[in-house]
Amino acid sequence: MNSKDLVCIGCPMGCALQVELKDKKVTKVTGNICPRGKAYAEKECTNPTRIVTSSIKLENGEIDMVSVKTEKDIPKGKIFECVQAINKLKVKAPINVGEILIKDVANTGVNIVATKKVKAVN
Numbered sequence: 001m002n003s004k005d006l007v008c009i010g011c012p013m014g015c016a017l018q019v020e021l022k023d024k025k026v027t028k029v030t031g032n033i034c035p036r037g038k039a040y041a042e043k044e045c046t047n048p049t050r051i052v053t054s055s056i057k058l059e060n061g062e063i064d065m066v067s068v069k070t071e072k073d074i075p076k077g078k079i080f081e082c083v084q085a086i087n088k089l090k091v092k093a094p095i096n097v098g099e100i101l102i103k104d105v106a107n108t109g110v111n112i113v114a115t116k117k118v119k120a121v122n
C-alpha cells in the first residue's frame, strides 16, 4: 500500500488530498470537500493529463506570435512532444480564435488551436 499527497486543482479551495493506492489503483481518497477532488485524485494517479498552452511563431501578422492551447487535456507523457511540435511550426496571419493550427498533435487525437485573433499586415 502506497500513499500520495496531492493538492486538488478543481477550484480555488485547493483541498489537500491524501490518496491511498494499492497495485497502482486508488483505494481511498480523503481531504476532498466535494466529489471532484476524488475524481481528480483518481485521474492524477492513474492517467495524469494537462492542457498545454504556448505560442506559435507568426509571419505577416500584426504581432510575431500567436497564443495557442490544446483543445483538451493530453497525457502528461506527451507534453514534451507536443511542445516540440509547437516550437518548430511557423504559421501565416490572418489567424482566427479557435483555428486549428496543428491536427492530432503528438498522436494524441487532440488539436492545437489559436486562442487569439491576429490580423495580417498586408
Ligand code: SF4
Pocket (backbone or CB within 6 Å): 008, 009, 010, 011, 012, 013, 014, 015, 031, 032, 033, 034, 035, 036, 037, 038
Ligand atoms: S475537492 Fe472540491 S472543493 Fe476541494 S479543491 Fe477540489 S474541487 Fe475544490
